[in-house]
Amino acid sequence: MTFPVLSSIIPIMSRPWVTVDRLKDHIGETVELRGWVYNTRSSGKIRFLILRDGSGIVQAILYSADKNSPLFQRFDTLTMESSVVIWGKVKEEPRAPGGVEMEMEDFEIVQVSPEYPIQKKEHTTSFLMPLRHLWIRSQKQYAILKVREIVVWKVREFLRNEGFLLVDTPILTPSSCEGTTSLFQTQYFDEKAYLSQSGQLYNEANAMAFGKVYCFGPTFRAEKSKTRRHLIEFWMVEPEAAYYNFEEMMGVAERFIEYIVQETLKEGKEYFQILERDTSSLEKLKTPFPRITYKDAFKILREENSETPDGEDFGGTDETVISNRFDGPVFVTRFPAKIKAFYMQPDPEDAEATLSFDLLAPEGYGEIIGGSERIHDYDLLVKKIHEHGYSEDDYRWYLDLRKYGSVPHSGFGMGLERMVCWLTGIHHIREAIPYPRTLNNLYP
């Protein structure tokens, strides 16, 4: 079977090539569009072409007095997702979504697509996921990934404006940087290496060099989680700042979230419309966010008859129960040391607790931020490393940071995909990343 490209040389028609998102600036002009057929409809002596070009979607109309005209015959060979270059006059059209249409004069077929596997109807995710490379062409997936792209920019914009410096951390890391249970192991020539599950330890070194830093990249967790909130590979942004205490870092976190939400709503309006996302609760969001302690959270859980035992970490259902008590995001603070990482600073008011915080998103979207003040005292950190059964030797460089000019410092991590899930209102995290890596999915 062959799939010939009919026109490998795009003809020069002396029409300016524009993208769909800029059509509004060319009303009344004759322009060129290059894209793919999203759908066609016909009605006797009129043809409709819905064209998608990556920047947006627009309808083009083709008229002919003769229903058997060569132009129509050529048009009727077009199938869904065929690639096509079209020329025509841009005009305002209140009947069209987006308010703009093209009156098509001529077109050049680049390739006629064979029967497209994704149809204009509902499909199951198990059918679509192996077709993810094509699925991302559809409007809803396109809108989600556009929102993701905006969020990424807003993350960088906020942190840069706040004086945080992007300092990249490695993905290949040496053994036992932090527990070993959930790390992907790989080979680094003759040594074992692991895929990073957090840039944080390196961030702490970077913070001592640059003051305020962040890293933003993929993170890997080899856990057999099978829920709609978990990915095996996901993106995390982790700010870390020297001389920032626990309270100050929570302030950064809430302003960070407020900025991302408000700015993304502003810039991504059309995508929220495609997604039919009711953004009213997001628009109302304002800092400061309420803060409750871990112990307060358990009072709520008791009232709601959760069976999670005291001193344990919450389950996904517990997070929803707690966040349902609030309109917007809520901080849960001062988690017990025994359920948190070894490097978290103990709470001076409660020996069992740590200066840690989680931010729970509303509407059941769960934990989107986890952060803490870090231990800055050398002897205390050594003690915690031993208590957790780690080897002091593996943490030599990390301990150095507590030797040469140690200062109090804090940081947090935000899961990009969970943030996108909450903003877009989608049900499952796997749609918030172009190529999700889930427990049963490494293809495509």
Place this chain on the structure above:
RNA sequence: UCCUCGGUGGCUCAAUCGGCAGAGCGGGUGACUGUUAAUCACUAGGUUGCAGGUUCAAGUCCUGCCCGAGGAGCCA
């Protein structure tokens, strides 16, 4: 690893008490000058996940297995 649900045409699903395997979409052919997942008519398309069993008769009941979904566990 455990619990629950599911697997029928390319896709989404239906099939009553065990009694001729069906519809819509998509494909093909035709009609239609404003369609929005267009509509209408006609048409082709099936080893009911796999293996066994019960029965005159199994998509349907029984046993085992495979695959998928949701959840739990796990998860700074």
